[in-house]
Amino acid sequence: MIVVGGGHAGLEAALAASRRGAHVQLVTLDSTRVGEMSCNPAVGGLGKGHLVREVDALDGVLGRIADASGIQFRLLNRRKGPAVRGPRAQCDRDLFKRSAQAFLATSDVNVIEGEVVSLLIIQGCIRGVLLGAGTQLSARAVVLTTGTFLGGVVHIGEQSWSAGRAGEAAADQLSSQMREAAFGIGRLKTGTPPRLVASSIDWDRLEKQPGDNDACFLSFETRAVSEDQVPCHITYTAPKVHDVIRDNLRRSAMHAGAISGLGPRYCPSIEDKISRFADKDSHQIFLEPEGLRSDLVYPNGISTSLPADVQEAFVREIPGLEHALIHRPGYAIEYDFVDPRSLTHELRHREVEGLFLAGQINGTTGYEEAAAQGVLAGANAAARALDAEPLRIDRATGYLGVMVDDLVTMGVTEPYRMFTSRAEYRLRLRIDNADERLTGIGRSVGLVGDERWVQHQVKMEKLERGRTVLHAMSVTPKEAVDQGIAVRMDGVRRDGFALLSLRDVSFAELRTLEPELSAVAPEIAELLEIEAGYVAYLGRQADDIARLQAEEAQALSPDISYEELSGLSSELRSKLTVQRPATVAAARRIEGMTPAALLLVLSANKSAKRDRPSAQSA
Numbered sequence: 001m002i003v004v005g006g007g008h009a010g011l012e013a014a015l016a017a018s019r020r021g022a023h024v025q026l027v028t029l030d031s032t033r034v035g036e037m038s039c040n041p042a043v044g045g046l047g048k049g050h051l052v053r054e055v056d057a058l059d060g061v062l063g064r065i066a067d068a069s070g071i072q073f074r075l076l077n078r079r080k081g082p083a084v085r086g087p088r089a090q091c092d093r094d095l096f097k098r099s100a101q102a103f104l105a106t107s108d109v110n111v112i113e114g115e116v117v118s119l120l121i122i123q124g125c126i127r128g129v130l131l132g133a134g135t136q137l138s139a140r141a142v143v144l145t146t147g148t149f150l151g152g153v154v155h156i157g158e159q160s161w162s163a164g165r166a167g168e169a170a171a172d173q174l175s176s177q178m179r180e181a182a183f184g185i186g187r188l189k190t191g192t193p194p195r196l197v198a199s200s201i202d203w204d205r206l207e208k209q210p211g212d213n214d215a216c217f218l219s220f221e222t223r224a225v226s227e228d229q230v231p232c233h234i235t236y237t238a239p240k241v242h243d244v245i246r247d248n249l250r251r252s253a254m255h256a257g258a259i260s261g262l263g264p265r266y267c268p269s270i271e272d273k274i275s276r277f278a279d280k281d282s283h284q285i286f287l288e289p290e291g292l293r294s295d296l297v298y299p300n301g302i303s304t305s306l307p308a309d310v311q312e313a314f315v316r317e318i319p320g321l322e323h324a325l326i327h328r329p330g331y332a333i334e335y336d337f338v339d340p341r342s343l344t345h346e347l348r349h350r351e352v353e354g355l356f357l358a359g360q361i362n363g364t365t366g367y368e369e370a371a372a373q374g375v376l377a378g379a380n381a382a383a384r385a386l387d388a389e390p391l392r393i394d395r396a397t398g399y400l401g402v403m404v405d406d407l408v409t410m411g412v413t414e415p416y417r418m419f420t421s422r423a424e425y426r427l428r429l430r431i432d433n434a435d436e437r438l439t440g441i442g443r444s445v446g447l448v449g450d451e452r453w454v455q456h457q458v459k460m461e462k463l464e465r466g467r468t469v470l471h472a473m474s475v476t477p478k479e480a481v482d483q484g485i486a487v488r489m490d491g492v493r494r495d496g497f498a499l500l501s502l503r504d505v506s507f508a509e510l511r512t513l514e515p516e517l518s519a520v521a522p523e524i525a526e527l528l529e530i531e532a533g534y535v536a537y538l539g540r541q542a543d544d545i546a547r548l549q550a551e552e553a554q555a556l557s558p559d560i561s562y563e564e565l566s567g568l569s570s571e572l573r574s575k576l577t578v579q580r581p582a583t584v585a586a587a588r589r590i591e592g593m594t595p596a597a598l599l600l601v602l603s604a605n606k607s608a609k610r611d612r613p614s615a616q617s618a
């Protein structure tokens with residue numbers, strides 16, 4: 001099989017397919033840029049950190065690469081509940097790339113440098129790809145992960161030119177073929193800030209933001225930091241910065257109307273922030289080092305497509321940056337994406353057999369979103385190549401399931417990024433239990449190697465032993481109070497989980513009540529504490545999940561004629577006709593679906609299923 005693209009989606013797709021046993025050829029424009037971080041040198045964060053843990057649980061590499069190149073680790077939302085905490089690593093850009101390339105070099109993936117100019121599709125079935133040099137590569141399955149390169153156009157102020165990313169050519173021929181073949185192409189945009197020269201910044205005047213002393217890693221396998229740790233710094237825009245930007249808004253590519261694609265609302269450019277939030281006279285900027293041996297700094301918060309001279313003028317008005325030199329101006333990039341509603345939950349194209357898509361091409365943004373889709377698409381392309389079982393992950397099992405379901409049922413109107421609020425079962429989908437949720441599933445389809453599997457089983461056994469001891473405890477209120485644990489004197493005996501779920505009761509306190517708990521290792525005790533905190537909620541959620549899974553399983557007949565179904569709004573009719581949801585749950589999640597419309601669909605489903613056998617026998 002073939003993977004097109006050596007970005008975060010392509011790397012994971014190729015490695016996942018190879019772990020499953022497929023013979024993989026990875027075609028990419030420049031093999032020295034495999035694993036390139038196109039934008040900020042950081043991995044993880046809220047929602048995104050969950051995805052990285054899930055990639056890791058499936059034996060993907062993003063978490064290990066981020067940890068190996070991490071120069072600052074922070075656990076975001078530390079003061080909130082464990083379900084919404086997000087581990088984040090500031091990475092050394094060069095070390096990150098080197099580590100990514102090392103994983104590829106030690107795998108069985110065959111890397112080919114070249115440009116895929118067209119997909120070879122015969123009678124609705126992928127047969128391979130054609131390279132710019134005229135070479136044809138044949139395959140039963142192809143994964144497309146072209147990032148921002150398809151029809152990419154870079155904008156800085158009044159200037160724009162074709163490019164896939166700063167300094168790299170766009171993939172225009174493939175874009176033309178896919179447009180002609182009516183692939184349902186749309187345009188999106190994203191942007192990046194200017195890069196600053198570190199030695200030109202007045203660091204002493206800035207607020208320092210150190211990392212955590214007790215690093216929370218992105219991979220379950222990492223035990224210690226490998227690199228020196230450095231702080232980030234914080235500064236703010238000031239009224240004069242806003243004046244410069246406001247005076248030059250008409251020169252911004254985005255505001256002058258040069259860009260048609262929509263950008264991420266939650267990650268706006270500095271000119272967007274200033275025009276949308278006109279009442280705010282200051283915005284926070286994080287100055288993030290690009291690496292231990294790099295003299296470059298990434299100013300997170302001022303992504304822009306203003307002309308270079310305006311970027312210089314406004315940067316110099318920012319406290320601490322009065323003498324800052326710009327190494328490379330910020331820019332916006334507009335690119336093609338494929339409507340993800342043309343994909344199944346396996347990230348397989350509905351019309352072209354054997355074609356899979358992952359990453360930014362599906363309308364997402366971010367390394368984490370790309371990597372997670374890469375694992376899924378790679379695993380499923382390998383399944384097609386090897387005639388093996390596909391991999392599907394539902395919304396109750398992982399953020400990966402949430403993202404894919406959102407994409408393929410609702411599509412995107414702006415670049416999609418993960419947030420914890422997108423997951424209805426977020427109390428269950430935590431960073432601490434991503435391995436419990438997914439490593440077994442990964443192992444069952446051949447994604448998880450022996451080494452990780454053995455370690456995982458040892459950990460699961462320890463957890464199970466801890467649970468058994470906690471469940472076997474039976475403590476009266478008096479016994480608990482005698483040990484300083486405040487419980488109601490209601491005469492009810494409690495097990496260890498019930499005690500642990502009480503506010504301010506720690507695992508250590510229970511050890512006096514049950515000496516066997518002393519044998520539980522601290523890292524396992526911590527997991528049990530988190531689990532106990534959610535026990536009551538998880539019980540209730542389990543019923544919802546069972547209902548969801550039953551619904552997921554309830555298939556909708558492909559014979560339903562939505563065009564003729566009366567009572568539906570024309571908008572819903574056309575959405576149902578285009579998307580043809582495979583299940584009741586997928587139909588329910590279509591944007592604008594109402595309970596009344598769903599009843600019509602259910603009744604049409606019944607009729608279609610009733611009519612089917614007689615039609616066949618006629």
Ligand code: FAD
Nearest residue numbers: 005006007008009029038039116147149171359360366370
């Ligand atoms: P990429 O990492 O872009 O990789 C695409 C790969 O495909 C490359 O290796 C390329 O060589 C290869 N390729 C493309 N076409 C062909 C072809 N025809 N033949 C062979 N190989 C091909 N994410 C955020 O989370 N926050 C941000 O603020 C943010 N800002 C960004 C700003 C910019 C300017 C850019 C470019 C990206 C930004 N991103 C941001 C997005 C982030 O970089 C991507 O989401 C992520 O890298 C996508 O991974 P991917 O694997 O889909 O694509």
